[in-house]
Amino acid sequence: MADGGLMVAGANDHPKVRRAGNARLQRLLRRRSTTAFLLALPLIFLIGSLVIYPAVYAVYLSMLNKRMTSFVGLGNFIFLLKRNTFHLVIFQSCLFAVTAVILKAFLGFILAHLMHNIPSKSQRIWRGLLLIPWVIPLALSTLSWWWLFDPAYSGFNWLLNKFGFEAIPFLGTGWNARIAVITVNVWFGTPFFMIMYLAALKSVPEQLYEAAAIDGAGALQKLFFVTLPMMRNIISITILFSLITTFADFDIVRILTSGGPQDMTHLFATYAFAVGIQSGDIPLGASVSLFMFPILAVAAYFVLRGVTRRTQEIAA
Numbered sequence: 342m343a344d345g346g347l348m349v350a351g352a353n354d355h356p357k358v359r360r361a362g363n364a365r366l367q368r369l370l371r372r373r374s375t376t377a378f379l380l381a382l383p384l385i386f387l388i389g390s391l392v393i394y395p396a397v398y399a400v401y402l403s404m405l406n407k408r409m410t411s412f413v414g415l416g417n418f419i420f421l422l423k424r425n426t427f428h429l430v431i432f433q434s435c436l437f438a439v440t441a442v443i444l445k446a447f448l449g450f451i452l453a454h455l456m457h458n459i460p461s462k463s464q465r466i467w468r469g470l471l472l473i474p475w476v477i478p479l480a481l482s483t484l485s486w487w488w489l490f491d492p493a494y495s496g497f498n499w500l501l502n503k504f505g506f507e508a509i510p511f512l513g514t515g516w517n518a519r520i521a522v523i524t525v526n527v528w529f530g531t532p533f534f535m536i537m538y539l540a541a542l543k544s545v546p547e548q549l550y551e552a553a554a555i556d557g558a559g560a561l562q563k564l565f566f567v568t569l570p571m572m573r574n575i576i577s578i579t580i581l582f583s584l585i586t587t588f589a590d591f592d593i594v595r596i597l598t599s600g601g602p603q604d605m606t607h608l609f610a611t612y613a614f615a616v617g618i619q620s621g622d623i624p625l626g627a628s629v630s631l632f633m634f635p636i637l638a639v640a641a642y643f644v645l646r647g648v649t650r651r652t653q654e655i656a657a
Contacts, residue, residue: 402627417628430612438587441526449534457542475532483596486525515605518598525593541575581644609633
């Protein structure tokens, strides 16, 4: 047996075997997939340390008691679902995200079409100007909006008073504050939709519009039967991305209202901060933040499934 083991070891040390192993290694390293993986490895490590690990740790925290000394399972989630305030947070988060995304998509689509029909030289100027709200840091621009809405120094109310109208408590009542928060988010996010839709419009072949015009199609028919079908995938992906970021919005509500009045503008992120950091119940705050995941996961599933199905239809 010892002689057999020596023979195997000797065979593995044979120069031909070593050369074959080196050749396989070189072929593996020459593959594009291997090169791509090695180049992406730092990013994978960064995502794992800054995204995956915190997410797993948040799940662990959400199953502890307030003092983080014992395991309570789903107790924090059950407790939240019994609170009327949290029901209000779910309603407000869905209202805020869905309304803001629809308005951003609609306005961005209109602006993209207007920009698409402007000559290229002037288009660069207008495109740069319209991107300013998206380029300015959100916290800084929200402070400017807070000054415009603030009851004591409101620029909007100053104009209303100048024209003989009564002042409006923009941040003083629940629905006014909700509309103000949505307005700021729409103002900030519309340029992103505009630039994405403008890029999609430029990728639509002009031959399709010429063929539609020959068949007698009008402007609306070109929009519904040429433009929208060609832009469906980019519209879906843009809406999904914006939905994720809008659900996780924190700066606007925190600066404008801090969740008030009477918790009527709290979103998942701001309520998690209020419960977890300000009230000192970190496990409960982690539980609040995790409620976003199933909602966004369901939305992502349906959107991506639709994109995949349409891509397969085009390929077929």
